[in-house]
Amino acid sequence: MTFVLGFDVGGTGARAAIARPGGPALARRSVAATARMGARGVDEEAVGGLLAGLARDLLAAAGADRAAAVAVGSTGTALLGEGLLERLPVVLGEAAGRGPILLSSDVLTSFAGALGLAGGAVIAAGTGAVAVGTDLRGTWRRADGWGHLLGDTGGGAWIGRRALAAAVRAEDGRADGSPVLLTALRERFGGARDLVADLYTRADRAGLLASFVPAVSDAARAGDAAAVRILGEAGTELAATALAALPPTAPGTVSATGNLFQAGPPLTDSFTLALAGAPRPVAYASPLGDSVDGALALASALLHDTLPPGTTDHVATVVRPPTPLPR
Amino acid sequence: MTFVLGFDVGGTGARAAIARPGGPALARRSVAATARMGARGVDEEAVGGLLAGLARDLLAAAGADRAAAVAVGSTGTALLGEGLLERLPVVLGEAAGRGPILLSSDVLTSFAGALGLAGGAVIAAGTGAVAVGTDLRGTWRRADGWGHLLGDTGGGAWIGRRALAAAVRAEDGRADGSPVLLTALRERFGGARDLVADLYTRADRAGLLASFVPAVSDAARAGDAAAVRILGEAGTELAATALAALPPTAPGTVSATGNLFQAGPPLTDSFTLALAGAPRPVAYASPLGDSVDGALALASALLHDTLPPGTTDHVATVVRPPTPLPR
Known part of the structure; x- marks a missing residue:
């Protein structure tokens, strides 16, 4: 069975869910913590560890051994979180099974949660x-x-x-x-x-x-x-x-x-x-769902190659976890 | 001969002057530095050292060995600089001769510089x-x-x-x-x-x-x-x-x-x-002088006990340097 993971990392904590591609959330988890902006921007180490823990919990809850795709929306990423692009593929890749990972500002996951992947603002x-x-x-x-x-x-x-x-x-x-x-x-x-x-x-x-x-x-x-x-x-x-x-x-x-x-x-x-x-x-339009639902929708679209045109040019980045070295 | 010292400590540096009580500035000095507000408030150590250096320079320029009174106006003092009250009497007292020291927000030295010690705002x-x-x-x-x-x-x-x-x-x-x-x-x-x-x-x-x-x-x-x-x-x-x-x-x-x-x-x-x-x-009313002139006026008034009523209750503190221990 195929699964996708969606994350929302905000100023007051992180929330995540697991779903079948295109389906509703099967399990949800959240953890209180803060992705603070400081002299060195978002604390990438803390955010990375947090997300890996949530991923392992959700995979276990769904009886899955890996996620085929992951999407992460994060406060401040678009402006300050460049280091996150380097760290997340490694830690999340290890926890979630090395599928592709979409990284974006939480404004995109909010968008996808509220409107689905439809046009509008x-x-x-x-x-x-x-x-x-x-x-x-x-x-x-x-x-x-x-x-x-x-x-x-x-x-x-x-x-x-x-x-x-x-x-x-x-x-x-x-x-x-x-x-x-x-x-x-x-x-x-x-x-x-x-x-x-x-x-x-x-x-x-x-x-x-x-x-x-x-x-x-x-x-x-x-x-x-x-x-x-x-x-x-x-x-x-x-x-x-x-x-x-x-x-x-x-x-x-x-x-x-x-x-x-x-x-x-x-x-x-x-x-x-x-x-x-x-x-x-x-x-x-009343919002269809929240930003975690939006992350799940984006992860599904990433898996099926149905992301809206321009998504990865303008509002998101897709990273692929490194392949482990042969033993 | 009797002298007074006046200081203005702001966000972009410190300025100071020496005068005979009630008279115009005889010499002026300034130094670029910043009294930053940080997690621990104004940096008292840096401000104290800066002011002691200026005091020694001005006393030497006027051929004086001590100041009979000192006034210091400082950015942020009124709200954040409590530690300054403890440190300044020691370092400035040593440099300037252990006369009384008036400490205030720079708003009071600006006031005294602009209006003299007259009523108004x-x-x-x-x-x-x-x-x-x-x-x-x-x-x-x-x-x-x-x-x-x-x-x-x-x-x-x-x-x-x-x-x-x-x-x-x-x-x-x-x-x-x-x-x-x-x-x-x-x-x-x-x-x-x-x-x-x-x-x-x-x-x-x-x-x-x-x-x-x-x-x-x-x-x-x-x-x-x-x-x-x-x-x-x-x-x-x-x-x-x-x-x-x-x-x-x-x-x-x-x-x-x-x-x-x-x-x-x-x-x-x-x-x-x-x-x-x-x-x-x-x-x-066009301002008569700047905040260093105001500090000199306050130091003179402190010396002659002619500070406006309520000054030390509401807008300033007077500290007296500790007497050194007998050898």
């Missing part, structure tokens, strides 16, 4: 925000994903940063500050100076900023104008990013994934409104 | 932005200075971040991006992905963001709408910060210091306009 929003789209005729477009200082506009860190800025403006007595968000800041961090000491000395600043999103959602539910405005602007920005990733030649289909879309009506309403106001007709 | 803007004000009757107010992720609104890093965000939006093909700023980004960093790789792996992210300000000024001079808008909003924000720091009981005097006020007419015009539109009458 998908916006993925969690701590960050990034969109990808294709017309299935070789054109791929990517938008945002520029990180918490340059973009990821409308994402969790962006929302948290603006909400905390509104809180410290209230601390300064400015009329455009939010006393409600300042109260939330104090409940969460102690005080504005405690937050400063905590935030600027840690590596994962985006994660800390994004961790404030639930407090922003609560404040919006309680009617805080600043929180409602920030979430509303986030929804508008996320729609703009999705539309920027939609090639003019693609079907007008947009989907959205990621836990940020649970942040509340101000965000989702303004997202829907902005799609409705797009210069071309755009239909929203 | 001063906004200091470079990489960051922070304001302080007093009514000379014991009330002090501080506004912003929350760092590049939470505030420093209208400062150099804030301007650079927004300008670079407008550049990468142009890279994504978004209509609200700035192609002019994207060209400037490419000239400066190579490309958007090079910038990402450079920015997120360095400690001094605020400094890198702020280093883009001259390009924003150039773009504004060339008529780029995004650059003009960003600089204009910065001026408005800096005025709001200055007004937030002005106690209601203080004279309506505002001054501004820091090299960011060289960024161009969109910033300075909107700053002036926002002051003119303040709810209370506010007059702009």
Whole structure:
């Protein structure tokens, strides 16, 4: 029997599943860990070991001895994780049986999970925000994903940063500050100076900023104008990013994934409104599955040579594990 | 003869001067170095050694054997530099002659440099932005200075971040991006992905963001709408910060210091306009001197016990070097 493996490696851990090619997940596993961006980029050693362990677990769960193809979507890979291209074929190849491995940004696995391998664009929003789209005729477009200082506009860190800025403006007595968000800041961090000491000395600043999103959602539910405005602007920005990733030649289909879309009506309403106001007709499609499902779909397409045109030119790399030396 | 020493320790180096109490600087020295914020806060050891060297140089230049009082303004001290309070009395005390030492955020030395020890508020803007004000009757107010992720609104890093965000939006093909700023980004960093790789792996992210300000000024001079808008909003924000720091009981005097006020007419015009539109009458006062002059004024006031009421309760600490053990 033939099996494929799919992985999603994000900022808060890794998730994986095993399936028959083209079929639904037979078993799923996840592990909490972080693929941190540091001075040396993604920690390739940690990610490699993590994925090999998940692969062995899933193969055992399915009673399989190898996977015919593997797909891995990973946060930050597209921009920073070049070393992963060298290490993964070795460690994953050994654990999973030396089939070909597709490596991509998690934006592609999110895309494939949400739309299947169909044309359109998908916006993925969690701590960050990034969109990808294709017309299935070789054109791929990517938008945002520029990180918490340059973009990821409308994402969790962006929302948290603006909400905390509104809180410290209230601390300064400015009329455009939010006393409600300042109260939330104090409940969460102690005080504005405690937050400063905590935030600027840690590596994962985006994660800390994004961790404030639930407090922003609560404040919006309680009617805080600043929180409602920030979430509303986030929804508008996320729609703009999705539309920027939609090639003019693609079907007008947009989907959205990621836990940020649970942040509340101000965000989702303004997202829907902005799609409705797009210069071309755009239909929203509920996501079919998550990014692990997307990785399974990509692994199946890799095995059957049915990847959408341009996939390996623009948004993914396929590596083949080295053949072991004869003994 | 009696002498005082004044220091300004910033992100790009340290500057110092020596004077007779209440008099102008007799000699000035500066040294390029950085007081970086890192996982352990300001590097106290480096800052201490730097200041002791400057003190010895200035005392020698003035033919003095000791300073009767010293004042040190330092970036980040108020929020992060607690260790500096322990180390400076020892190293500076040894170099400068064991007079009392006033330690403060550089916002206080900027204030004293710009307004002298008079009532009003001063906004200091470079990489960051922070304001302080007093009514000379014991009330002090501080506004912003929350760092590049939470505030420093209208400062150099804030301007650079927004300008670079407008550049990468142009890279994504978004209509609200700035192609002019994207060209400037490419000239400066190579490309958007090079910038990402450079920015997120360095400690001094605020400094890198702020280093883009001259390009924003150039773009504004060339008529780029995004650059003009960003600089204009910065001026408005800096005025709001200055007004937030002005106690209601203080004279309506505002001054501004820091090299960011060289960024161009969109910033300075909107700053002036926002002051003119303040709810209370506010007059702009050109700065009398820089933050080293302010440190000298504070050292003189410390010596003569004429510090403004509340100075050591709210915005500064006075430490006395330990008496050496008898031999």
